[in-house]
Amino acid sequence: MTGNLLEIRDLHKRYGDVEVLKGVDCTMAQGDVISIIGSSGSGKTTMLRCINMLEEFQGGSIRIDGEEIGYETTGGTRRRKKEKEIARQRAMTGMAFQQFNLFPHMSAAENVMLGLVKVKGMRRDEARSVAEKWLDRVGLAERRDRFPGQLSGGQQQRVAIARAIAMNPKLMLFDEVTSALDPELVNEVLQVIKDLARDGMSMLLVTHEMRFAYEVSSRVIFMNQGRIGEEGNPREMFLKPQTERLAEFLKTSTFN
Amino acid sequence: MGYTLNFSAVWRSFDQLLMGLALSLGLAFVAITIGCVLGLVTAFGLLSKRGMLRHPARIYVTIIRNTPILVLVLFTFFALPQLGIRLGKIESFVATLALYSGAYLAEVFRGGLLAVPNGLKEAGLAIGLTQSQIRNSIVMPLMLRNVLPSLSSTLISLFKDTSLAAAIAVPELTFEARKINVETFRVIETWIVASCLYVATCSVLAALLRRLERRMSIPR
Numbered sequence: 001m002t003g004n005l006l007e008i009r010d011l012h013k014r015y016g017d018v019e020v021l022k023g024v025d026c027t028m029a030q031g032d033v034i035s036i037i038g039s040s041g042s043g044k045t046t047m048l049r050c051i052n053m054l055e056e057f058q059g060g061s062i063r064i065d066g067e068e069i070g071y072e073t074t075g076g077t078r079r080r081k082k083e084k085e086i087a088r089q090r091a092m093t094g095m096a097f098q099q100f101n102l103f104p105h106m107s108a109a110e111n112v113m114l115g116l117v118k119v120k121g122m123r124r125d126e127a128r129s130v131a132e133k134w135l136d137r138v139g140l141a142e143r144r145d146r147f148p149g150q151l152s153g154g155q156q157q158r159v160a161i162a163r164a165i166a167m168n169p170k171l172m173l174f175d176e177v178t179s180a181l182d183p184e185l186v187n188e189v190l191q192v193i194k195d196l197a198r199d200g201m202s203m204l205l206v207t208h209e210m211r212f213a214y215e216v217s218s219r220v221i222f223m224n225q226g227r228i229g230e231e232g233n234p235r236e237m238f239l240k241p242q243t244e245r246l247a248e249f250l251k252t253s254t255f256n
Numbered sequence: 257m258g259y260t261l262n263f264s265a266v267w268r269s270f271d272q273l274l275m276g277l278a279l280s281l282g283l284a285f286v287a288i289t290i291g292c293v294l295g296l297v298t299a300f301g302l303l304s305k306r307g308m309l310r311h312p313a314r315i316y317v318t319i320i321r322n323t324p325i326l327v328l329v330l331f332t333f334f335a336l337p338q339l340g341i342r343l344g345k346i347e348s349f350v351a352t353l354a355l356y357s358g359a360y361l362a363e364v365f366r367g368g369l370l371a372v373p374n375g376l377k378e379a380g381l382a383i384g385l386t387q388s389q390i391r392n393s394i395v396m397p398l399m400l401r402n403v404l405p406s407l408s409s410t411l412i413s414l415f416k417d418t419s420l421a422a423a424i425a426v427p428e429l430t431f432e433a434r435k436i437n438v439e440t441f442r443v444i445e446t447w448i449v450a451s452c453l454y455v456a457t458c459s460v461l462a463a464l465l466r467r468l469e470r471r472m473s474i475p476r
Contacts, residue, residue, distance in 0.1 A: 054378055084386060091384025101379035105397050105474050114393060115383035149476030160379075167383055 005030045005065060005202050006051070006171060012059030013046055020046050021057065022226040028171075028219075030202070033197045035213035035234070036206045038223035039249060044206045047223070048173050051204070052093045053086050064092050084121060084227040091119050094164030095173040098180050100156040101136060102148040108159045109144040112166050135242065138192050154185030158192055165196065172196065174205040190216075210253050212240050222246045265440035266449050269432075274434030277453050283346070283428060284415040287353035291414070293359025294354060302366050313362070318360035326420050328352050329475035333424040349421040357414045364410055369395065401472055408465040414456045418456075429453060 006028040013021035020043045036044040049055040051062055053070045059069055062069040070088050071078050074193045081089070103113050107237045112131035122130070136146045138158040148156050157177055164172060173192065178186045190212050197203060197216050207213050213220055213234060220237045222230040222245075230237065241247040266273075301313030320328070332352045333345060343351060372395050380390035422431035433450035437443055 033304065043310060052382055054381060087381070087384050087386045090381055093380075093382075095382040097375060097382075099375050101375040103376060103379070103398075115385065115460045118389050118393065119384040150450075163379075163383065221472055230382060 003148070004028065004063075006204070007063040007066075008047075008051075008060070009062075010060035011047065011050060011057055011062065013043075013050060013055060013057040020226050021050070023060070024223075024226075024228055026221065026228065028202065031200045032204070032219060033169070033201075033203045033217050034219045034221060035217040035222045036204065036223055037208070037210070037213060037249070037253075042223040043226045044223045045175055047177050048095075048204060048206050051171075051173060052090045052095055052107045054095075056080070063088070067092075087119075091115070091167055092169060093171045093173055094167055094169035095175065096157065096161050096164055098176040100148070100153070100160045101181070102156055102160055102163070104148050107145045107147055108140060108151070108162075111148070111159055112163045115163065115167050123204055130166055131162070134166045135159065137165075137195075138162045139188070147255070152185060153181045154188045157181065157185075157189045161189070161192055161196075165201075170202065172201055172203045174203060174207070176208065178207050178209060208253065210250070211240070222249065224249075261445060262442065263445045263449070265442045266436060266445045269436045270442070270449070272432045272436060273429060273449065273453060276427060276429035277457065279426070280281070280415070280418040280421075280428040280430075280449055281457070283350055283353065283418045283421060283426070287350045287418075288357050288411060288414055290350075290354035291336075291357030291361055294358030295365050296388055298358060298362035299365035299369055302362060303369055317359045317362050320356055321363075325352070325356050325417055326423060328356060329420050329423055344423050345421075345426050349418075349424060349426050353414065353417060356417070360414070361407075361411055364403050365399065367406075368399040371402045372398045401474065404465065404469045404472065408469075411465065412461055415458065415461060416454065 002028045006026070008024055008026040011021050011024040012019065022042070024047055026034075036047065038044050046055055050057045051064075051069065057070070061071070067089070070081060070086060072081055073079070080086075080197050102108075103114065106114065109128060109131045112134060113124070113127040115128035116130055117124060120127075132141065132144060135141055138161060140155060140158055140162070143151060143155060148159070151159065161177070177193070181189065186209070190209065193203070193205070194216055205213070206215075217234050219231060220234045221228055222237065222243075224230075224245050230241065230243050237246070238250060241250060298313045298316060301309045304310045304313075304318070329352050330350060332343070333348045336343065336348070376394055376398070377390055380394050385393070418428055419430035421428050422434060425431060429450060433446050437446040440446065
């Protein structure tokens with residue numbers, strides 16, 4: 001054990017000829033809340049998606065709790081791990097998506113229960129009570145039997161967060177979770193994330209909500225053209241940006 | 257003109273028509289059940305990244321869908337025995353209709369699979385589900401809901417295709433009707449009754465499928 005929860009070393013990712021991640025290094029400790037900011041196309045979402053192997057990557061390594069994610073190198077050849085093994089590793093992280101991605105044919109509770117039953121092997125009644133506990137935590141106890149189509153965007157996103165958290169991940173990944181929401185629904189979701197941060201959940205957030213990143217993060221990473229442009233504590237980053245790129249980016253982003 | 261409708265001769269043979277209808281339903285049920293499995297496997301084949309799976313699936317669908325079913329029926333029954341494959345007339349027809357429905361259903365299922373958003377599969381992966389768990393718990397249930405409306409017309413169409421079994425003397429509804437027609441010379445009456453039986457059966461089938469569609473619809 002290195003003591004680090006997450007350790008990314010020299011991460012490279014290409015789509016064909018286009019290199020979107022050009023050597024990213026990042027470590028995070030248990031309980032850290034790191035916001036990743038940057039303009040679109042800078043590679044922040046891709047980096048997040050590499051951590052749970054929704055994207056393949058061609059170079060570098062990612063470790064969670066010391067365990068190498070996705071690939072193994074034997075005798076100099078790098079090989080993708082077996083699907084089953086990758087599925088197990090994916091369950092070490094939880095992810096909330098921009099588009100919520102709730103399963104539309106299942107109620108809120110069933111959405112949360114699916115992973116508990118299929119991945120964790122819980123009995124249905126056991127899974128049901130865990131699901132209810134987490135739906136209650138995100139303020140949706142009364143809506144647990146509603147279907148996604150019967151919920152507002154903010155409620156759907158909260159169910160999606162409950163679905164991820166209920167799996168008891170070591171690390172939560174949030175991918176622009178408020179970008180698809182109407183402005184008046186953003187706060188209810190951010191509040192849920194703040195509560196989780198306060199409880200000590202380790203989180204990596206890709207976000208465009210600068211005020212939120214400022215308030216909630218222990219560290220901020222600014223991604224620029226596939227590399228980490230600047231990183232540090234939010235106060236320094238937002239108030240005294242060291243690079244011109246970050247200063248420019250902050251000028252164009254709303255800080256409210 | 258002066259033709260007076262007289263159904264009595266047809267009524268006397270009505271049992272025969274019903275037996276024919278029962279066989280038609282049986283043929284359709286067995287053939288379409290096999291066809292559904294075949295169609296589903298083929299649909300996954302059509303969408304596979306591997307050419308080894310995709311090409312055979314595409315060839316199967318293309319050949320079958322571009323050949324008239326009557327030609328397929330005659331080929332299976334008359335030509336296959338020349339090649340040493342000898343099937344009874346019922347087996348031969350069921351095999352043909354199964355193959356035929358498999359090709360049509362493959363395209364229906366393919367459309368339904370394509371309509372399942374990729375983000376849902378990613379959400380499944382993200383909570384640690386395996387590919388097969390995602391297929392069974394997320395993709396298939398949603399696919400089925402996507403295809404139900406168009407499935408209904410395909411299934412009715414396939415049921416009506418059982419009438420082509422008459423061409424190889426399978427005693428289903430059309431074959432029985434033709435027999436009664438020849439025996440009684442009541443041409444109009446016989447075919448009116450046979451048509452009514454087809455219409456009634458198809459309507460019941462359509463109603464059942466609509467009910468299934470309603471029951472499976474997602475609350476919103």
